[in-house]
Amino acid sequence: MTRFLPHRPHLSRLPAPLSRRRRARGAAAPLAALLALALAALLPVTTQAHEGHDDAPPPAVRGDAPQRLPDGSVFLPKPSQRQLGLRTVVAQPSAQPQSVELPGRVVLDPSTGGRVQAMIAGRIEPPAGGLPALGEKVRRGQLLAAIHPSASALELGNQAAQAADFRAQLKVAEKRLARLQSLEATVARKDIEQAEAEVQSLKDRLATLSGSLRYHEELRAPVAGVVATANAIAGQVVDARETLFEIVDPAGLRIEALTFDPRLAARIATASASPAPGESLALRFVGAGRALREQAVPLQFRVDAGPETGTAPVLALGQTVTVLAQTRDTVTGAPVPAAALVKNPANQDVVWVKTGAERFVPRPVRFVPLDGARVTLTDGVAAGERVVVQGATLLNQVR
Structure with missing residues (x-):
């Protein structure tokens, strides 16, 4: 007579005996070691270099032409x-x-260089040799240019009238001097000397006034050197204090x-x-x-x-x-x-x-x-x- 045992499902999920698990783990250990050795053989061998040194081999060079390598060298x-x-x-x-x-x-060196500036307003007139050019060597005291002063018609008229007045006074003073000299025996000597001084004074004043009408300011080189700046042109009208030339010693x-x-x-x-x-x-x-x-x-x-x-x-x-x-x-x-x-x-x-x-x-x-x-x-x-x-x-x- 057959006897059936009752089904117990929880017994089928029980873990394997301890001895069986240990045997399975012992069999898997050699396999893991073999896999580790195989992976180590496939990986490249790297070594750690000292600080400041690069022991890595240089990248490969293709051909013998000049070229920039991947590492920047x-x-x-x-x-x-x-x-x-x-x-x-x-x-x-x-x-x-x-x-x-x-x-x-x-x-500019203040001791070896110099500037040539106009002291009056007027028109530039070149000298006989012409205006100096850039880079030209000049001597100390050399005439570089001349300035004819600018004057209005009224000023010129006043100077001409004053000159005419001086000429008239000079004629009167000369006649008076001649009359006193003719009476030298009866006229005091001091009166004759005073008349002579008056005549000479009028002559000097007339000469000064006539010279002012023809006055030209001469621009000369203050030092010897080379013309570094030239701002003068023949016929140019300039103002006072305007810089026309700069002379330097190289x-x-x-x-x-x-x-x-x-x-x-x-x-x-x-x-x-x-x-x-x-x-x-x-x-x-x-x-x-x-x-x-x-x-x-x-x-x-x-x-x-x-x-x-x-x-x-x-x-x-x-x-x-x-x-x-x-x-x-x-x-x-x-x-x-x-x-x-x-x-x-x-x-x-x-x-x-x-x-x-x-x-x-x-x-x-x-x-x-x-x-x-x-x-x-x-x-x-x-x-x-x-x-x-x-x-x-x-x-x-x-x-």
Whole structure:
């Protein structure tokens, strides 16, 4: 006789025995270890580099033409380096004088330059040799132009009438003198001398008045030099105090700079001016003003002649220049030519560092001006690295 047991559904959902689970877990452990080893073999091996060093291999180069690599560096073969004229220097940080950049302009030296101004209003008349031209050398005391004074018809009429009155008085005085001289035996000597003095006085007054009608003011060069400004034209009518000529000595120009630090004048050691990028002129500090001009203190410098040729630099009055005043304070950095600085696409100041025979890497840097032709790199370049100082602009254009 068959006996049926009652159905118990909760017994089918009971967990497996503990021994069975442990056997399943032991069988899965070797499989997980094998999978981990396989994944480790497929992943690339990476090592952590020390701070400041990049041990990652450089990106692959395709071909032997100049090209910009994906990491921003440039591959440049040796023939291309010689064609672009690249030159490098080794960065050697040292203590350099700290410089202050000031805006300046070329001004007239009051001791070696001069201005020719009209003292009266009138019409310009050229001298026998003609009016001086721009850039012409003139001597001190040389006649540059003459001014015929302007006078109205009424003034000329009054002068002519006064001259006629003097002539009439002179005739009367001469007749009286002649009569007294004929009676010299009976007339006192003092009366004759008084008549002679009156005649002479009338002659002098008449000559002075006649000369004023023909008066011409002569404009002469106050100093020797070169004509820097010429505002005179034959027949031109000018007013009093109008500047017609400016004469400068090219070897005696001065540069005036403005600073908002009144204590800077006491800390200036040397100075230089940069009229154009890459050019530098030696300056000698003259003095500082004690009155503000445009809310700044004016500083004056004298331009020195070139040490090699001894010739004066080519500057123009009113020309704007950049003055670099080197103070007695120092800053630590590597001095390099200003031509080594270029701009990257992010408008950052960078220099190109040669890291290999044919590989160049851009380095963002911070710098301070040193003089008109050099800067001091204070950050971004380590000691011993080779910085491109010539041809950096062409290198920066490689794509």
